[in-house]
Amino acid sequence: MLTLFHSPNSRSSAIVTLIDEMDIADRIDLRIVTIPRQDGSGAPDPANPHPEAKVPALVHDGQVITERAAIILHLTTLFPDSGLAPRVGTADWGRFATWLTWYQGVVEPVVIFAAAEIGHPWLTATFRGPTEMAARLRGALEEGPWLMGDSYSAADLLLHSPFAWFPAATPDDPLIRDWVARCMARPARARTLAADAARMAA
Numbered sequence: 282m283l284t285l286f287h288s289p290n291s292r293s294s295a296i297v298t299l300i301d302e303m304d305i306a307d308r309i310d311l312r313i314v315t316i317p318r319q320d321g322s323g324a325p326d327p328a329n330p331h332p333e334a335k336v337p338a339l340v341h342d343g344q345v346i347t348e349r350a351a352i353i354l355h356l357t358t359l360f361p362d363s364g365l366a367p368r369v370g371t372a373d374w375g376r377f378a379t380w381l382t383w384y385q386g387v388v389e390p391v392v393i394f395a396a397a398e399i400g401h402p403w404l405t406a407t408f409r410g411p412t413e414m415a416a417r418l419r420g421a422l423e424e425g426p427w428l429m430g431d432s433y434s435a436a437d438l439l440l441h442s443p444f445a446w447f448p449a450a451t452p453d454d455p456l457i458r459d460w461v462a463r464c465m466a467r468p469a470r471a472r473t474l475a476a477d478a479a480r481m482a483a
Contacts, residue, residue: 283359284310286329286338289477291316293337295442296352297476299435301469303356303363313480350381353435365435373429380428380436388414392443392450415452422456426463437464445470 285300287293300306314326316336325334330345339346339355346355357366367373391414394404418440421428428436441464444451451461464470 282310282340282342283308284312284340286312286314286331286336286340288314288316288323288336289480291318291336292349292442294473294477295349295438296337296339296356298467298469298473299353299356299365299438301472302435302438302467303360303365305356305360305363308360348385349439350385353381353439354378357435364432365438367429367434377429377434377436381439383417384440388440389443392447396447396450411450411452415454415457418452418457418460419454422460425460427460433464433467438467441465 285293285296287297297311300309312328314329314336315323316329316334317323317325329336329338330340331338331347332345333347335347337347337349337352339352341355346352353366357363358369361368367377387408390404390408391411394400394408395411418428424430427433428440437460441461444457444461445465451458
């Protein structure tokens with residue numbers, strides 16, 4: 282059994298969108314939980330199994346899986362016919378896994394440090410910065426139109442997400458901005474946003 286713990290308008294919205302894109306909603310039990318939010322609203326939910334009271338958290342047969350890159354890798358491996366990831370064991374799958382883990386280990390820290398105006402030589406040496414991040418995205422999209430080539434994948438879904446939430450962080454590059462706009466225009470994302478808005482209103 283698969284259960285996703287989700288809070289509307291949060292990082293877990295990307296996983297809800299992924300599930301829609303993969304057409305596996307009937308295979309996953311969606312549970313809505315509260316989380317502490319940056320504006321001071323919300324609170325930890327005792328029903329949430331995430332060890333840090335965050336989302337997303339995916340429970341598979343009693344095992345708790347967290348971090349969006351890990352959940353994406355897990356779901357696309359469980360459902361390989363979804364078309365959102367290359368086949369496990371291929372060279373393209375290695376490239377796909379690289380995009381996801383680069384996002385988790387580099388992109389999100391770089392975006393957050395820049396937004397918080399935090400800088401230090403150690404951070405630059407470890408993560409580089411917005412210029413290097415933009416150059417790597419542009420290099421892939423020049424061969425694109427998607428990060429993996431001709432087809433939209435879960436790598437695009439995850440990698441565009443900080444720029445969808447924080448437009449000011451989007452690199453000032455027409456190629457990247459067009460890619461972000463195309464990712465944001467996906468019908469599955471629109472359905473997630475509408476469902477999240479209804480949940481917040483309720």
